[in-house]
Amino acid sequence: DGGITQSPKYLFRKEGQNVTLSCEQNLNHDAMYWYRQDPGQGLRLIYYSQIVNDFQKGDIAEGYSVSREKKESFPLTVTSAQKNPTAFYLCASSALEEEGNTGELFFGEGSRLTVL
Amino acid sequence: LAKTTQPISMDSYEGQEVNITCSHNNIATNDYITWYQQFPSQGPRFIIQGYKTKVTNEVASLFIPADRKSSTLSLPRVSLSDTAVYYCLVGDWGSARQLTFGSGTQLTVLP
Numbered sequence: 001d002g003g004i005t006q007s008p009k010y011l012f013r014k015e016g017q018n019v020t021l022s023c024e025q026n027l028n029h030d031a032m033y034w035y036r037q038d039p040g041q042g043l044r045l046i047y048y049s050q051i052v053n054d055f056q057k058g059d060i061a062e063g064y065s066v067s068r069e070k071k072e073s074f075p076l077t078v079t080s081a082q083k084n085p086t087a088f089y090l091c092a093s094s095a096l097e098e099e100g101n102t103g104e105l106f107f108g109e110g111s112r113l114t115v116l
Numbered sequence: 117l118a119k120t121t122q123p124i125s126m127d128s129y130e131g132q133e134v135n136i137t138c139s140h141n142n143i144a145t146n147d148y149i150t151w152y153q154q155f156p157s158q159g160p161r162f163i164i165q166g167y168k169t170k171v172t173n174e175v176a177s178l179f180i181p182a183d184r185k186s187s188t189l190s191l192p193r194v195s196l197s198d199t200a201v202y203y204c205l206v207g208d209w210g211s212a213r214q215l216t217f218g219s220g221t222q223l224t225v226l227p
Contacts, residue, residue: 004159041219042217042219042220043217088157090159090160092159103148104165105160107158107161108159110158
């Protein structure tokens with residue numbers, strides 16, 4: 001089955017530690033995204049990438065870093081510089097507009113990060 | 117960026133038709149309107165997308181007036197399993213940065 005796999009589903013971190021959230025897709029999509037969701041809130045864009053070895057900051061990139069070394073992988077690192085990292089993190093992918101589609105976002109099941 | 121405004125919450129009863137309206141006054145020429153459904157602790161799921169007039173699929177209809185400054189998601193004969201948060205998303209698919217999610221509408225379907 002094609003889809004997006006995020007891991008781990010739950011993660012606990014002590015203050016001052018960096019953690020990396022994994023996101024893998026086998027949909028052959030060029031674009032990948034990371035969103036953050038706080039309780040009762042909508043989704044806010046952290047980073048996105050439209051092509052391998054290139055990525056752009058979203059609205060709330062401070063305290064986060066990403067890499068896009070392979071088309072199918074887009075890991076997110078939550079660094080110690082992120083002051084309030086406890087949240088639900090969602091990874092998504094989409095085919096680009098020029099590939100003749102709606103640009104529908106396909107989401108993973110999310111990773112819930114809790115800082116102890 | 118096209119900012120969207122939706123009602124925070126709505127209640128309905130099983131079997132009724134539900135209409136959720138989204139306002140997007142500064143929608144751009146290249147922007148499409150897309151609706152997503154999200155259950156707790158899951159990623160959002162695509163429901164329907166449109167550019168103008170009316171679009172219908174097997175689960176919903178999307179009504180977009182000529183000025184495109186608003187859109188209405190229509191869910192026919194809702195069931196308890198339709199209880200979820202519904203997001204209206206307006207953006208140009210050429211740029212991920214412009215994919216702005218609003219705060220969403222919590223729909224609660226009552227028996």
